[in-house]
Amino acid sequence: MAPHFVDFSVVDCEAFTREPQERCIRSKRHLEFDGLEKPSKRRRSVGCTDAAETPVAKERSIESIIAAVERLSTEPRLVADGSRENTLPTISGKHKDLNAITPETMSRVLEGAYDDSVDQLTVIDCRYPYEFEGGHIKGAVNLFTKQAIKDFIHNSVTSSEKNHVLIFHCEFSSERGPKMYRHLRSLDREINIDTYPKLNFPEMYLLEGGYKAFYESDRSHCFPQSYKPMLQKEHSADLRHFRVKSKSWAAGDNPRHRTCASGNATKLCF
Numbered sequence: 020m021a022p023h024f025v026d027f028s029v030v031d032c033e034a035f036t037r038e039p040q041e042r043c044i045r046s047k048r049h050l051e052f053d054g055l056e057k058p059s060k061r062r063r064s065v066g067c068t069d070a071a072e073t074p075v076a077k078e079r080s081i082e083s084i085i086a087a088v089e090r091l092s093t094e095p096r097l098v099a100d101g102s103r104e105n106t107l108p109t110i111s112g113k114h115k116d117l118n119a120i121t122p123e124t125m126s127r128v129l130e131g132a133y134d135d136s137v138d139q140l141t142v143i144d145c146r147y148p149y150e151f152e153g154g155h156i157k158g159a160v161n162l163f164t165k166q167a168i169k170d171f172i173h174n175s176v177t178s179s180e181k182n183h184v185l186i187f188h189c190e191f192s193s194e195r196g197p198k199m200y201r202h203l204r205s206l207d208r209e210i211n212i213d214t215y216p217k218l219n220f221p222e223m224y225l226l227e228g229g230y231k232a233f234y235e236s237d238r239s240h241c242f243p244q245s246y247k248p249m250l251q252k253e254h255s256a257d258l259r260h261f262r263v264k265s266k267s268w269a270a271g272d273n274p275r276h277r278t279c280a281s282g283n284a285t286k287l288c289f
Contacts, residue, residue: 084215084216087101087215087216088216091216098221098222099204099216099218099221099222099223100216100217100218100221101216102179102221105118105222106133106136106137106182106184106222107120107124107128107133107184107224108120108124109224110227112192112225112227113192113193113227114197114225116201117197117200117201117223117224117225118223118224118225119192119224119225119226119227120186120224120225120226120227121227121228122226122227122228122232122233122235122236122237123236123237125156125186125226125233125237125240126233126236126237126240128140128184128186129156129157129158129240136182137182137184138181138182138183139181139182139183139184140158140183140184140186141160141183141184141185141186142156142158142159142160142185142186142188143159143160143162143171143185143186143187143188143196143199144156144159144160144161144162144163144188144189144230145162145163145187145188145189145195145196145198145199146161146163146189146190146195146230146249147163147249147257147258147261147262147265148161148163148257148261149247149254149257149261150190150230150247150248150249152247153243153245153246153247154230154234154241154242154243154244154245154246154247155230155241155242156188156230156233156240156241156242157240157241157242162199163195163199163261163265164264164265165199165202168199168202168203168206169206171203172203172206172207172210172219172220175219175220177219177220182222183220183222184222184223184224185203185220185222185223185224186223186224186225186226187199187200187223187224187225187226188225188226188229188230188233189229189230190229190230190231190248190249191228191229191231191232192225192226192227192228192229192232193229195265196225196226196229197225200223200225203220203223204218204220204223207219207220230246231246231248234246
């Protein structure tokens with residue numbers, strides 16, 4: 020099996036080495052959560068400089084993060100929080116940083132071949148509504164904006180005891196699907212920033228080749244059994260409208276998808 024790459028979000032190791040007093044001061048500042056609501060203020064308690072802030076506790080936190088990063092980088096079959104191996108067989112697709120599956124594997128998932136390991140499945144179709152209405156995978160949800168992805172992650176009830184698998188795609192899984200995959204993972208990392216590498220959705224995949232490839236492979240799982248390309252003359256007005264709508268949230272957005280260094284601290288980005 021071809022290897023695939025594990026994705027990481029920002030890990031600021033400096034945050035675990037600052038003095039307790041400084042950390043308490045910094046906690047008053049507003050944090051940027053890439054469109055998420057700002058966390059509500061908490062009442063300051065005696066525990067602010069309690070045992071959780073002792074040098075020993077900080078050192079253990081750093082060691083735990085380093086161990087998690089090393090494990091995720093050396094064991095590619097693990098899901099993104101390192102808790103278990105991927106349920107589905109993956110391939111090395113166009114986007115090397117994302118878990119990709121074939122249309123054949125998608126069919127097997129829909130036919131229940133992995134029901135003993137997958138407690139819940141959500142197929143996220145990132146195409147524009149007129150494409151979705153023209154034919155989609157049965158049971159899929161149409162989420163094509165970052166706001167829709169944010170609403171989805173906030174409205175979903177997850178549990179570490181249940182395996183909720185997400186599969187993203189667009190027409191070719193070339194641009195829109197991968198972008199939404201990365202955005203949800205970025206939001207998930209931000210939500211769980213204090214408990215790295217914990218995630219609400221640790222197991223996610225990208226359908227290689229997108230809806231077009233799946234439709235050509237097995238249209239029996241599509242409804243209606245048709246395929247409407249994004250570029251169609253009769254939908255040129257719709258295309259302009261939904262492109263503007265899908266890009267309207269981009270203002271002020273600053274996605275972090277690369278490894279970057281600041282001083283002596285190295286940050287693993289997404």
